[in-house]
Amino acid sequence: MAHPDVREAVAQAHRREWATVLAATVRLVRDFDLAEECTQDAYARALRDWPANGVPSRPGAWLTTVARNRAKDLLRRESVFRSALPLLVTDEVVAGPEEATDPPVVDDDWLRLIFTCCHPALSREAQVALTLRLVCGLSTAEVAHAFLVQESAMAARITRAKKKISGARIPYRVPSQQDLPERVGAVLDVVHLVFTTGHAAPVGEQLVRPDLVDGAIRLARTLHRLLPDSGEVTALLALMLLTDARRDTRRSADGQMVLLAEQDRSRWDRGLIEEGVALLVEALRRTGPTRYSVQAAIAAVHAEAPSWEDTDWGEVVGLYDVLREVWPSPVVELNRAVAIGFRDGPASGLAALSPLLDEPALGTYAYLSAARADFLRRLQRWAEAATAYDEALAMTDNEMERAFLTGRLAEVSKHLD
Incomplete structure (x- = not known):
């Protein structure tokens, strides 16, 4: 051994x-x-x-x-080399003679893998599943957990996606410069997924997986070099840098999770923040408000606030109002409700969360229960807070987050004796 x-x-x-x-x-x-x-x-x-x-x-x-x-x-x-072809066939484009002579725009195996996983012949669900399995290196069981399905079902889904890559003769390549703009949207979504999977690891003992975070940022920088005029690429890179600037302050010296309100802002990476803000200004100038640029703007509000108390929660709520228009999502509604709670008080936050309790997409989303628990704790509604923390714990598989929630549960439980 x-x-x-x-x-x-x-x-x-x-x-x-x-x-x-x-x-x-x-x-x-x-x-x-x-x-x-x-x-x-x-x-x-x-x-x-x-x-x-x-x-x-x-x-x-x-x-x-x-x-x-x-x-x-x-x-x-x-002697399987010939029988393996045509699977991923060739590094060249197979659509026509002009494309076949088009030189590759970048020589990056990881980026090739991303574009293969995100080929438009695959459904978005299959793209995400393949990326989590092949690019992030998650096990099939972990990918199944992310999709809230049985492991056997996810294994079959991943197998079908691989077979479709083979059957459709999808080449293992980065698209030509001409094709990049129409293909990059799915890749941006998946690169963002890789980043968020690393920034808040869904399972395991680490709060952050630096390999995934650093890899996603490297891919975003590569895409930015390939498409310097793309506002969405620029905005995604800005969002990542502004978010990652806080990495070193998200855990204490003894390995405990540290909330944004309690982080030492003097240790935030000012270089990443300045670069992220400059990229955000460039993205907004190019394309106006989009999903990633508005999210980056929210991150910038936090990054530029000198303290938690100085955070402009009115601006944060306003930005979430814009985000819900350009990218409607139950998670956006959840984050907006949390921001309302910090702007107007825990009772208002709890009221804003209430309609989301019947949202199917959030039925097993631990952060909804955790947000409710925090507002109930601040309102000193101890029994309800304890129940909400229990619910959050039942849906959380990251050990560091579980330790934090367990501590909060113990804190509110003291008031039940």
Whole structure:
């Protein structure tokens, strides 16, 4: 059995390098299933080899070499190279002669993987599921949890999506410069999903998964270089930077979750904030209010407030009013209700949350129960607050968030004796 330090090194390499290793292997074999198998084999070999030989200085490069060598061995031994084609077929565009000679706009395996997962031949649900599985490296069980479906159903869905990529002869490539604008919308949504999955990890012991956050920001910067005139790309990058500027203050020295109201703002990354605000101004000048630019504007209000007490909650509520027009969503309504509670008091916030209790999309959304619990706690309605915290705990799988909610539940329960 591998030493605990080695197991942790392998686990860390999985979090940080999975998508890169998989993407490089897919590029070689043109087959998602075979690439996944070889990537998993590489991690299994790391558990065997690293205890004796030490953790390599560049784990990602080591894993990529092992995965690709394993793939080459399988292709040679089983003579499946030709039978694997046409699966992901070619790095070239197959639609016509002009596109076929169009040079790739960027050489980035991870971005190729994103565009393949987000091909318009797939439904948006399949795009998201494939991205969570292949790009984020989540297990099928974790992806199923995110979609609130059974693991077997999600496994079948992912398998169908992979088969559709093969059957539709979807190339493993970044689209041509001409095709980029019409394809980038789905990619932006998925890059944002990767970021939010990393910023607030839905499962596990980490509050933040830096590998996903940093990877999403890298992809957004790449897209911004490819499409510098796109207001939405610029806005998404702004949103990510303004949000990530708070990363180092979201947990205490002893590993506890720290709410926005209690974070040490002197430790926020002012460079990221300044860059994010400049990008936001540029995005608004180009396209006006959109989903990502309004969200970035809300993040900017928080980033530029010198203290929690100085937050302009009236402006935040006003921005949510705009956001609900350009991107109507139950989660937007929830966040707007929370902002109303901070502007007008907990009773008003509780009243704004009330209509959302019958919203099916929020039926298993822990943050709704957690928001209600906080307002009830502030109103000293202890028994109702305890019930709401219990509900939030039942729907929360992140250990750091569970520890926070457990502490709040204990706090309000003291008033029930």
